[in-house]
Amino acid sequence: MSMIGNLLRVSNSELEEYLQDSSFLENRVYDDEAEEDSNLVDIDKSWEGIFFLLTGQNIESSDHPLARTLFSGQFIDEDQDLGYGPAQYLTPEQVKEVNAEISLITLDEISKNYDPKKMSELEIYPNIWNEEESLGYLTDYFKTVQEIYSEAARSNQAIITFLN
Numbered sequence: 001m002s003m004i005g006n007l008l009r010v011s012n013s014e015l016e017e018y019l020q021d022s023s024f025l026e027n028r029v030y031d032d033e034a035e036e037d038s039n040l041v042d043i044d045k046s047w048e049g050i051f052f053l054l055t056g057q058n059i060e061s062s063d064h065p066l067a068r069t070l071f072s073g074q075f076i077d078e079d080q081d082l083g084y085g086p087a088q089y090l091t092p093e094q095v096k097e098v099n100a101e102i103s104l105i106t107l108d109e110i111s112k113n114y115d116p117k118k119m120s121e122l123e124i125y126p127n128i129w130n131e132e133e134s135l136g137y138l139t140d141y142f143k144t145v146q147e148i149y150s151e152a153a154r155s156n157q158a159i160i161t162f163l164n
Contacts, residue, residue: 003084003125005047005070007148008160009039012092015158022077025087025160039157041148046141047163048125053113053138054102058122069098069145070161083164092156099153102146107139114138 008029010018018025029040043050047070048059055064059071068090076087090098116129128134152159 002045003047003163004045005043005050006162006164007041007043007070007145008037008162009148009152009155009157010160012156012158015089015091015160018076018087018089018160022080022087025076026080026082029082029162029164041144043141043144045126046138049119049129049134049138050142050145052119052122052124053110053142054105056113058124066098066101068094069102069149072161076160082162085163087160087162089158089160092152092158095149095157095159096153099149102149105142105146107143110142111135111139 006029028037051057051059051062051067051070054066054069055062057064057067059067072088072090072094074089076089078086080086114135116134119129120127128137148159151157
């Protein structure tokens with residue numbers, strides 16, 4: 001099975017609703033119309049590769065400030081499993097902070113962190129790092145992550161991340 005990374009832009013009131021009752025989030029994510037939700041974006045299997053480009057680490061060992069871009073450590077409901085664990089979130093203020101940091105990162109800068117050998121050694125998912133198009137795959141999805149954060153920051157939205 002594939003582990004797909006997802007980012008969902010939500011209003012602060014929606015975030016509060018999901019924190020009160022996580023079943024609302026699960027219903028939204030797995031609703032038949034979820035594919036048409038422009039606020040829900042999947043970044044395919046690029047999530048841990050992007051995480052590595054941002055932090056130089058794998059998820060298990062990361063203490064880097066940019067880790068929160070995809071894994072904030074703030075859970076909607078620790079007991080809820082949306083496919084591969086619980087959803088995590090950033091408040092609108094936290095989104096603005098992360099956006100201020102990642103919006104300054106150029107594709108050239110992030111590409112310098114690409115290290116197929118180290119990524120393979122760390123077993124960075126999906127472990128395709130010796131393939132020719134791997135870096136382009138990651139930078140394309142990193143641009144998507146930057147766009148999601150930029151739009152959320154402009155719209156004063158929270159971001160929820162999860163794997164399914």
